[in-house]
Amino acid sequence: MGRTRTYDWDDPATLAEAATRMAGIDFLRELRAGRLPGAPISRTIDFTLDEVEPGRAVFSLTPGEEHYNPIGSVHGGVYATLLDSAAGCAVQSTLPLGTAYTSLDLTVKFLRRITADTGPVRAIGTVVNKSRQTALAQAQLVDATGRLLAHATSSCMLFPVPIARE
Structure with missing residues (x-):
C-alpha cells in the first residue's frame, strides 16, 4: 500500500515582495520568527531555517523515506537543496535593502549516505568572500554528531532591485 504525505504552502509572491522591503538579515529573521510564511520548497521537503546571523545561515531536516531515491537513501537533490539554501541565505544575510542575489x-x-536512520541533519552556510557584484559561500551538511555528510560551494551574483513601499 502506498504512503501519503500532505502539506500546504502560502502564496510565494507574498514572500518575494517582502524581500524587497527589508535588508537581507531582517528578512531572514522575520522568516525564522514565523512572521513571514515559509518558502514553498521548505514545506515540500520539510526543512526549516534554524539560525541566521550576518554571513551565516543554518537549516535543518529530519530525513525520511519521502526523501529517498530509488536505491533507498536520501536523494542528492535534497542534499543540494539544503546546501544551496544555506549558502544562498548566508549571502542574503549580508545584503542591504535594495540588493538581491541569485x-x-x-x-x-x-x-556519506543519508537515510532515515541518520537522524536530523544541519546545513551550515557561511560567506567566504563578498564584493559589490559577487559573493562566494560554502555550506556543510552535518549529522547530529558533527560528521560531515556533504560540502558545497556557491557563487552568487548581486544586483540592485527596486525597493517596495508598504
Missing part, C-alpha cells in the same frame, strides 16, 4: 553555480561533494 546563485550562479553550486558545486556539491557527496561524502
Whole structure:
C-alpha cells in the first residue's frame, strides 16, 4: 500500500515582495520568527531555517523515506537543496535593502549516505568572500554528531532591485 504525505504552502509572491522591503538579515529573521510564511520548497521537503546571523545561515531536516531515491537513501537533490539554501541565505544575510542575489553555480561533494536512520541533519552556510557584484559561500551538511555528510560551494551574483513601499 502506498504512503501519503500532505502539506500546504502560502502564496510565494507574498514572500518575494517582502524581500524587497527589508535588508537581507531582517528578512531572514522575520522568516525564522514565523512572521513571514515559509518558502514553498521548505514545506515540500520539510526543512526549516534554524539560525541566521550576518554571513551565516543554518537549516535543518529530519530525513525520511519521502526523501529517498530509488536505491533507498536520501536523494542528492535534497542534499543540494539544503546546501544551496544555506549558502544562498548566508549571502542574503549580508545584503542591504535594495540588493538581491541569485546563485550562479553550486558545486556539491557527496561524502556519506543519508537515510532515515541518520537522524536530523544541519546545513551550515557561511560567506567566504563578498564584493559589490559577487559573493562566494560554502555550506556543510552535518549529522547530529558533527560528521560531515556533504560540502558545497556557491557563487552568487548581486544586483540592485527596486525597493517596495508598504
